[in-house]
Amino acid sequence: MKRLIAIFFFLPVLMFAQVYVIEVHGTIDMGLGHFFERAIPEMNKKGGDAIILDIDTFGGRVDAATMMKTALLKSKIMTVAFVNTKAISAGSLITFACDTIIMHSGGTMGATTVVDQQMNKASEKAQSYMREEMASTAEAKGRNGKIAMAMVDESLDIDTLVLASGDTMFMDDVEGARPGKLLTLRTSTAIKYGIADYEMESLEEIYSHFNLKDREIEIVAPTWSEQIVRFLTDPIVSSLLMTIGFLGLIFELQSPGWGVGGTIAVIALSLFFSTSIIAELASITDLIIIVIGLTLLGLEVFVIPGFGVAGIAGIAILMYGLFRAMIPEIPTQLEINRALVGVLISLIGAIVGSVLLIKNIGKTKFWHKVSLQAAELKTEGYSSTLGLEGLVGSTGVALTTLRPAGTAILNGQRLDVVTLGDYIEKDTKIEVVRVDGNRIFVRAATN
Structure with a gap:
């Protein structure tokens, strides 16, 4: 009787086990990497039948993709990658980390070489790392590592391949493989060579194929705090925060004491740096460098007369600290270039903005509202x-x-x-x- 009661109470749980769906759309950034590090273990702790990734990305940060890959490889729950419709560059690494790969009829995956700001091929150091990451991840899930490596480096000399079926074929016979060209596979080719497992058109078709239609479907997304961090660490937004910070500092240096400009600068730079620390872009060393720069600027404003060595040194050190806070511990040339461009654009934007603001603020409706316009003679x-x-x-x-x-x-x-x-x-x-x-x-x- 007790067994029957137990079965009665646990039957709904057995019938409606969880299926988790995660969207991987757009740019792969550090915020998404940290989200995977938190969410995947939580799903495994709760239990479930499957974790399905709905992937549609041109790629992004290699370090973030590596974090996501590691979390997926450690998952005890079955992982499914649904390429809907592209898994390019870092997106391919995440796809290879899943137990099952399903591609949309118009899907593509590959072209995983690391590039710089001008879309030129990055250093051999970066390529070597990515080649081995792709190969080891593919082989961990029983797929061909040589095909994965060919997606990274077009110069590899690969003669033959052993397919998952046990058949051997020449690399030159692989559809999509051409001398001197990166390998990108369409859906039919990926299935033919054992990289992808199925072709399906929708998540509903996947639920039906794996008998998951009666399961509880949970869409798992970043929390509001993770979304804020992802938003504020976006290269455009972080550059805007730096521009506002520099603009505030310029106004503060033009006026005695401490005022609105300095307060705005502190808020903007604090938002920039705190979110960079959370996303693990910035370190304590970067914080110390920025504090030194701000200290020198403070001495220039409050203690040292004129504007000289302390002010110039403070700005230079602050810019260096902000640059360091925008790149990971082991950056690619692309990330270095992005950070340099971001800092320079922010500084130039702040200078131009301050000139325009000073020239035009007297003409604005806001200024007319807050200032006395009438004059008695x-x-x-x-x-x-x-x-x-x-x-x-x-x-x-x-x-x-x-x-x-x-x-x-x-x-x-x-x-x-x-x-x-x-x-x-x-x-x-x-x-x-x-x-x-x-x-x-x-x-x-x-x-």
């Missing part, structure tokens, strides 16, 4: 309560470094002043040259 009875016009020709002392704005003592009053463009050190004797509205223009006194 002396003929209408207005007189300045500070009597600023009378300050022309008077002398005083700079209380802060004027870069070009700052604070000075004039006629016993603490007033905001601005130079004619020069930097004037703290405690320098100054002279008022003109007054424009409430702006007091000064220069270093000549005597």
